[in-house]
């Protein structure tokens with residue numbers, strides 16, 4: 001049997017819809033934890049999150065408070081009768097989280113990239129009944145992601161969910177990590193038994209976009225959301241720009257979920273969103289091409305080289321044709337497009 005089909009969807013049905021995880025990016029101190037949980041709307045939020053070991057891009061940044069943070073989470077759990085969740089990134093962290101009986105464990109994007117890390121974590125969590133959520137890897141490699149999930153299932157872990165937190169594909173001014181809706185919903189189509197959760201905080205990196213991305217995920221049929229929420233977002237020690245206040249969280253969830261039942265997937269919308277993303281990619285690449293063309297123009301000018309070189313153009317045409325054959329795409333269509341692209345490049349180089 002396909003390992004992925006063994007995942008138990010039932011765990012998510014024990015929660016009400018929508019399944020919401022909220023809480024700060026990082027646990028910073030006890031009062032930040034207790035104050036954040038105090039104001040978080042428990043009608044929506046059934047799981048409180050906080051990272052205590054933080055995978056930071058550069059050394060010297062706030063790297064989390066460590067084990068003591070789990071004590072604060074347990075205190076929050078006891079006082080507010082809420083489930084708690086934290087990120088684990090190696091076997092020692094997995095063992096400590098189990099020792100503290102943390103309810104839900106998540107594996108971060110950087111860890112999902114490394115099969116050795118996942119194998120090691122899966123080993124430590126073998127046979128656990130705990131819920132384990134696994135974020136997508138940094139690059140758009142769905143097999144690597146699902147391979148990580150399989151490693152968990154292989155160790156008899158069946159209460160699993162996947163978190164879409166966006167991918168590093170091309171530099172984007174809008175997103176911190178680009179959402180790839182079609183790819184993720186395709187997983188859901190193939191494996192309806194895998195709960196999918198969207199993390200709009202790490203997708204956007206920007207609190208102004210949390211509502212829009214959360215709404216989109218819910219319209220695409222996601223089971224839930226993980227939203228970074230902090231009592232004082234502007235002064236957060238990590239991911240300040242993307243965290244929202246508990247009050248803002250309630251407003252956003254109210255706007256999305258008032259009178260809302262779980263959606264059936266809106267396929268047309270999904271494909272349209274994908275087209276927008278593809279178009280953005282095309283424009284990004286064209287801009288890149290124009291910049292490169294400009295640089296070539298400077299070198300040509302400096303060295304007195306003709307702007308239009310007939311034999312180079314013929315070479316390019318042959319090159320396009322070869323790629324078109326390989327990809328099985330109408331080469332007339334592509335040549336016509338490139339006529340327009342070249343016209344602009346020549347215009348730029350003539351300037």
Ligand code: PEP
Nearest residue numbers: 025051108109110165202
């Ligand atoms: C986080 O959830 O705070 C985090 C580090 O996320 P990611 O692994 O998605 O970067």
Ligand code: MN
Nearest residue numbers: 025228238239
């Ligand atoms: Mn974060």
